[in-house]
Amino acid sequence: MEAPMIKISNLEKFYRTEEVETIALNKLSMEVATGEFVAIMGPSGCGKSTLLNILGMLDDPDAGSYIFNDIEVARFNERKRADLRKHNIGFVFQSFNLIDELTVFENVELPLIYTGVAASERVKRVEEVLDKMQIMHRRNHYPQQLSGGQQQRVAIARAVVNKPKLILADEPTGNLDSSNGNDVMELLTDLNEQGTTIIMVTHSEHDARYSHRIIRLLDGQTVMENIMV
Amino acid sequence: MFKNYLKIAWRSLIKNKLYSAINIGGLGVGMAVSFMLLLYVYNEFTYDGFHQNKERLYRVMRTQPNNGEIYTNQSMPVPAAPAMKKDFPEIEHVARTDWGGDHLLNYNNKPLKMKLVAADASFLQMFTVDFVKGTRNDVFHDQSSVILSESAVKAIFGDKDPIGQTLKIDGRTSAKVTGVFKDFPSNSSFKFKAVIPWTLYEAENQWVKQSGWGNYSFQTFVMLKPGVDLEKLNTKMRKLIERYDPNNKENKLFLYSFTRGHLYGQFKNGVNSGGAIEYVRLFFFLAIGILLIACINFMNLSTARSERRSREVGIRKVVGARRFAIIQQFLGESILTALFSLVVAVILMAASINYFNEVINKHLVIPFNNAWAWGAAITVTLLTGILAGSYPALFLSxxxxxxxxKGVNKTGKATLHARQVLVVLQFVFATSLILSSILIYKQINYIKDRPVGYVKNGVIEMDLEGNLAKQYQAFRTDIINSGAAVDATATSGSIANSNSSSWGINWPGQLPGEDKIPIDQIVTTFNFISTYKLQLLKGRDYIPGRMADTLSLIMNESAVKLMRLKEPLGQIVKWQGRNCTVVGIVKDFVWGSPYEPVKPAIIGFDPNWANQIGIRLNPNQPVSKSIETIGNIYKKYNAEYPFEYQFVDDSFADKFANEKLLGTLSSSFTVLAIIISCLGLFGLASFSAEQRKKEISIRKVLGASISSLWFNLSKEFLILVTISFLIGSAISWYYMNQWLLHYTYRTGISIWVFLATIAISLLVCMVTVSWQAIKAALSNPVKSLKNE
Structure with missing residues (x-):
């Protein structure tokens, strides 16, 4: 059997203030196979976002193991994590997180710049992905000139332009109306069908139904897993 | 990647116009000022540097004991130059010159006054005189020749070829123009526009040839052969005068580098004690200081805006940027800002260089065509960009x-501390300047208010030259009869500038060696005391018409004290070889430095020594009318000469020129430093107001008043400014104390100076901070609480 893309075991994360310590992840273990579409659900404060940040190597765990594609990354320093991240992982956020000073084209181009792709190749790949997301006609617009749905499509374009193996989506439809939300979910499903692994944090049961498997968290622990049919 | 940074940098500059304007403008002003100061520094360091033989050029200097101190100056006896050439094979050339005063050059009845120097022909072999017409080897072939600078030729001849034309100098000497040279650069010790050969000068002034080793009236320059050991030569040089004039053991000679003279050529008690270099250092320090506070400003404003840039940094990191890439980006932005500031700085410099020149009394030129200057400016700009951007870049990345x-990035206490330190640094600089400016002006006023011992208002002085010298009495009578003047006197020099002293004076009860003490002397005719309104303490003034007064003498109180004369009137004092009876004592009057105690002075009587005329204007008539009347009368006597005069109070004020310059500069820089520092404070205040939005809102919801919120927000800055004041005042107290020690007559550093400084600082701080504080206090609490 193929090794899972992600294997975490006994993962712990604490938040400390001067006097209080809060447990965000409590000896959490889980696996995600290559090509899976996983939804993570749970009430506010259950540790969903913390988990996503650790999976995305934006944050490091306090204890436990995180094996990504057979590499133990839990103790990686920031630089190593950044290198691994930029080649393998794409992010989609609830609030889109586009850079206001850059155009649609330039926002999507950004990851390619940081991975050192040549200029001519960048143009080709950005145009390809903008075409796929059907926002080619908006390429020279700035984010604030776009609707929410369009902005999220740009954000998804940016997440996939580097052809990552994994996309992490943090409530990708949270700021969208239902019609735009559905469009975004369709896009993610398409990407998953083309082989990209997707892990999505969501509050919406409706969105979760697009996934193969739902992991429910409470107080930093897995409380239930539903396999979707 | 670089293109992307540039794009972002450009767009974020455009997007935040006010912020960019403050940033670019602040840095631009700082750069303009410090570049101008650096231009001055460069100009000073290259002073006299254009002489090709500069490494081998020396000025001959002389030391002489005087009142227990050693007096150093550069006036030389005439025979010294030929003796040096004969005795020291190390010397390649030696040249004498006079002091290069204004002379009347007349061509076709068009008289013009110009600086003219008499110099040995070897002068042209030693110094770089760039000939446009004629060569240095042949222009002084003929004794009756004169060479002119290009600007002098333009003024006298216009576009006409001057070579071979004859000029009349001072109405008596004829000389043919044999050469034209390029004007000296402005940073040259030589200011003259015309040169005549020494031989011509000697022929016209017979006494020069006969003057011996005791008459120190000229300058002497030396060019050494390559590789000469200066120290060895100076040891031999010391005894030169004694060798030829065995009784004269006091005067010793030595050589001092010609190019060093301008910056370092000041001597105190025989020891080289610096010179203009002190101003150069001060200017350099100011240049760096101003640039630094402009940089600090930039840092403060950039980090203050960090909240707004933080999201962008987050996104870039998420999509793969390493920290180094972010640092590069922000440094790129600050360098771009610095480059824009350079443009602003160049424009500001071009607009204000004339004003700056006027203030510092220089002729600085912006070197637009000099690739090195541009290279240096761009290097400084890049360094400024890197320095100013370093902290924000490290911080933001x-x-x-x-x-x-997630918006939870609360920029921690550490950054606030760093920024507080920066603001304190700025204000330390600003408070030091405020305090120094106040003290400089206090010192100037203190000296100005010192009683001078005569009435300096309403008196003019002018040269007694041409026909006027012969017909002085008639001229005097005419101007008094016209009602323009009430009194007038002929003197050896201005009352505002001591320029003559003499030794070999004998008095009753003199101790051995006291005849070597030089005593200041001003030589007058009749009406001296009444014209200048000196205070006569005992005896009488010289009596008009009584020529027997050539054997009378008036002294000041200090001279009486020096001579220890209990009953001075009637005593016989030998002065200028004449046994004179003391007939009057005047109260001490400030003739030399206003910062020093009044020295002993003799007011001698000798109608043949008159060089100047002092005129007391009629106080009951407008000054302009009196001047016009005197000018018309002057034309009748001296049609050839331009009517030039000087007010005594102006001449007196010239004594404060350096202090005034220091005052003007220091107060301008104070204003500048305050403005720039306030921008920084403004930045910090907005940063703090933004950070404390939530706290303010909660306080407001709970019922805090606007004024209590205002105080709450402002208090922190008032504390910072107070800390800066404590540090800054300690620093400037130390340095200003040192500065004041230069002056025997000096003002005290009184407590009100400190009070004024802290008051100014706090006021400025409150005005700057209050705007942000009140804005924050007035904001709608619901809005900021919702944002959380």
Whole structure:
């Protein structure tokens, strides 16, 4: 059997203030196979976002193991994590997180710049992905000139332009109306069908139904897993 | 990647116009000022540097004991130059010159006054005189020749070829123009526009040839052969005068580098004690200081805006940027800002260089065509960009993406501390300047208010030259009869500038060696005391018409004290070889430095020594009318000469020129430093107001008043300014104390100076901070609480 893309075991994360310590992840273990579409659900404060940040190597765990594609990354320093991240992982956020000073084209181009792709190749790949997301006609617009749905499509374009193996989506439809939300979910499903692994944090049961498997968290622990049919 | 940074930098500059304007403008002003100061520094360091033989050029200097101190100057006896050439094979050339005063050059009845120097022909072999017409080897072939600078030729001849034309100098000497040279650069010790050969000068002034080793009236320059050991030569040089004039053991000679003279050529008690270099250092320090506070400003404003940039940093990191890439980006932005500031700085410099020149009394030119200057300016700009951007770059790039994207990035206490330190640094500089400016002006006023011992208002002085010298009495009578003047006197020099002293004076009860003490002397005719309104303490003034007064003498109180004369009137004092009876004592009057105690002085009587005329204007008539009347009368006597005069109070004020310059500069820089520092404070205040939005809102919801919120927000800055004041006042107290020690007559550093400084600082701080504080206090609390 193929090794899972992600294997975490006994993962712990604490938040400390001067006097209080809060447990965000409590000896959490889980696996995600290559090509899976996983939804993570749970009430506010259950540790969903913390988990996503650790999976995305934006944050490091306090204890436990995180094996990504057979590499133990839990103790990686920031630089190593950044290198691994930029080649393998794409992010989609609830609030889109586009850079206001850059155009649609330039926002999507950004990851390619940081991975050192040549200029001519960048143009080709950005145009390809903008075409796929059907926002080619908006390429020279700035984010604030776009609707929410369009902005999220740009954000998804940016997440996939580097052809990552994994996309992490943090409530990708949270700021969208239902019609735009559905469009975004369709896009993610398409990407998953083309082989990209997707892990999505969501509050919406409706969105979760697009996934193969739902992991429910409470107080930093897995409380239930539903396999979707 | 670079293109992308540039794009972002450009767009964020455009997007935040006010912020960019403050940033670019602040840095631009700082750069303009410090570049101008550096231009001055460069100009000073290259002073006299254009002489090709500069490494081998020396000025001959002389030391002489005087009142227990050693007096150093550069006036030389005439025979010294030929003796040096004969005795020291190390010397390649030696040249004498006079002091290069204004002379009347007349061509076709068009008289013009110009600086003219008489110099040995070897002068042209030693110094770089760039000939446009004629060569240095042949222009002084003929004794009756004169060479002119290009600007002198333009003024006298216009576009006409001057070579071979004859000029009349001072109405008596004829000389043919044999050469034209390029004007000296403005940073040259030589200011003259015309040169005549020494031989011509000697022929016209017979006494020069006969003057011996005791008459120190000229300058002497030396050019050494390559590789000469200066120290060895100076040891031999010391005894030169004694060798030829065995009784004269006091005067010793030595050589001092010609190019060093301008910056370092000041001597105190025989020891080289610096010179203009002190101003150069001060200017350099100011240049760096101003640039630094402009940089600090930039840092403060940039980090203050960090909240707004943090999201962008987070996104970039998420999509793969390493910290180094972020640092590069922000440094790129600050360098771009610095480059824009350079443009602003160049424009500001071009607009204000004339004003700056006027203030510092120089002729600085912006070197637009000099590639090196541009290279230096761009290097400084890049360094400024890097320095100013370093802190914001390190700070912003340290953001954790997880936190900033969630908006929980509370920029911690550490950054606030760093920024507080920067603001304190700025205000230390500003308070030091405020305190120094106040003290400089206090010192100037203190000296100005010192009683001078005569009435300096309403008196003019002018040269007694041409026909006027012969017909002085008639001229005097005419101007008094016209009602323009009430009194007038002929003197050896201005009352505002001591320029003559003499030794070999004998008095009753003199101790051995006291005849070597030089005593200041001003030589007058009749009406001296009444014209200048000196205070006569005992005896009488010289009596008009009584020529027997050539054997009378008036002295000041200090001279009486020096001579220990209990009953001075009637005593016989030998002065200028004449046994004179003391007939009057005047109260001490400030003739030399206003910062020093009044020296002993003799007011001698000798109608043949008159060089100047002092005129007391009629106080009951407008000054302009009196001047016009005197000018018309002057034309009748001296049609050839331009009517030039000087007010005594102006001449007196010239004594404060350096202090005034220091005052003007220091107060301008104070204003500048305050403005720039306030921008920084403004930045910090807005940063703090933004950070404390939530706290303010909660306080407001709970019922805090606007004024209590205002105080709450402002208090922190008032404390910072107070800390800066404590540090800054300690620093400037130390330095100003040192500065004041230069002056025997000096003002005290009184407590009100400190009070005024802290008051100014706090006021400025409150005005700057209050705007942000009140804005924050007035904001709608619901809005900021919702944002959380």
């Amino acid at each position: 340290s953001f954790k993406p997880v936190k900033v994207l």
